[in-house]
Amino acid sequence: MKPNDQPPSIDAHYRSLNMYLRERFGEKVYKLALDGGFICPTRDGTLGTRGCIFCAGGSGAFAQPVGEDVRAAIETAKKRVSGKGGKKFIAYYQSYTGTYAPLDRLRTLYTETVSHPDIVALSIGTRPDCLPDETVALLKELNRVKPVWTELGLQTVHEATARYIRRGYPLAVFDDAVRRLHEAGIEVVVHMILGLPGETPEMTEETARYIGRSGAEGIKFQLLHVLEGTDLAEDYRKGLFPVLTQEAYIRVLERCIEAIPADMVVHRLTGDGAKRELIAPLWSADKKQVLNAINRAFDRDAVMQGRTV
Numbered sequence: 207m208k209p210n211d212q213p214p215s216i217d218a219h220y221r222s223l224n225m226y227l228r229e230r231f232g233e234k235v236y237k238l239a240l241d242g243g244f245i246c247p248t249r250d251g252t253l254g255t256r257g258c259i260f261c262a263g264g265s266g267a268f269a270q271p272v273g274e275d276v277r278a279a280i281e282t283a284k285k286r287v288s289g290k291g292g293k294k295f296i297a298y299y300q301s302y303t304g305t306y307a308p309l310d311r312l313r314t315l316y317t318e319t320v321s322h323p324d325i326v327a328l329s330i331g332t333r334p335d336c337l338p339d340e341t342v343a344l345l346k347e348l349n350r351v352k353p354v355w356t357e358l359g360l361q362t363v364h365e366a367t368a369r370y371i372r373r374g375y376p377l378a379v380f381d382d383a384v385r386r387l388h389e390a391g392i393e394v395v396v397h398m399i400l401g402l403p404g405e406t407p408e409m410t411e412e413t414a415r416y417i418g419r420s421g422a423e424g425i426k427f428q429l430l431h432v433l434e435g436t437d438l439a440e441d442y443r444k445g446l447f448p449v450l451t452q453e454a455y456i457r458v459l460e461r462c463i464e465a466i467p468a469d470m471v472v473h474r475l476t477g478d479g480a481k482r483e484l485i486a487p488l489w490s491a492d493k494k495q496v497l498n499a500i501n502r503a504f505d506r507d508a509v510m511q512g513r514t515v
């Protein structure tokens with residue numbers, strides 16, 4: 207195969223998480239999906255009981271439950287990915303709101319997590335309205351031991367959509383959380399959803415641009431999935447909104463990638479929906495096919511992260 211015949215790489219078009227982790231840790235680093243037994247204020251009655259409208263359970267379907275024995279849970283989670291031969295791991299507490307618990311519980315859980323020798327970083331999925339100053343101070347302490355980053359579920363900058371999806375906080379709360387996390391030296395990764403009901407591609411691009419300007423170090427793009435058992439599924443069945451076609455998703459994803467700064471780390475280009483619960487869009491169930499289609503489109507359109515910043 208001549209050099210020019212190399213298969214195209216979407217990494218050439220954007221700053222991928224894999225590239226970033228290799229630069230930072232010198233080798234491939236694997237994520238351990240962990241479930242610290244948290245809940246959300248949108249579920250426990252504080253802000254609501256049915257969660258965000260699209261959420262079927264805090265993306266914890268594949269996460270390893272972590273009880274009292276943190277080390278044992280990490281070892282079990284490592285075995286799940288050990289076929290890939292990894293030596294370095296990121297502990298990713300992805301289920302529900304990873305800072306929504308008494309401070310003592312957070313301190314014990316996360317201190318034990320970062321003390322594991324194979325854990326090179328701690329990543330906590332949470333909400334910007336669940337980061338009181340004392341929690342940020344704890345994250346700052348932990349960050350002196352191992353790098354800590356927080357993943358904030360913003361989803362959109364548009365307040366009307368935020369109300370519809372029952373996000374439960376205004377945009378100003380996000381801005382304040384990012385500022386306080388950065389003052390504490392904590393990296394921020396922001397989640398956004400493409401294809402939210404009522405949003406045009408222009409509105410979606412605005413969200414990406416806003417996140418890009420927020421100073422956050424990373425971004426995760428997620429296609430809107432309609433999942434069984436959610437209130438979103440009810441609205442979808444009533445015909446209240448359409449879902450994106452694959453072509454439309456890729457077009458708006460390209461706009462978002464080009465609207466964010468070139469040095470922002472792209473943690474994800476699309477989501478891993480729980481296939482058994484997925485109602486729509488069904489094309490998203492074949493992730494390999496989707497990534498191939500993104501790959502081809504990025505090459506065809508010569509996508510370049512940061513081009514329209």
Ligand code: SF4
Pocket residue numbers: 245246248249256257258261262263264265301302303333359
């Ligand atoms: S999307 Fe996040 S904050 Fe909302 S209910 Fe699900 S886990 Fe909780």
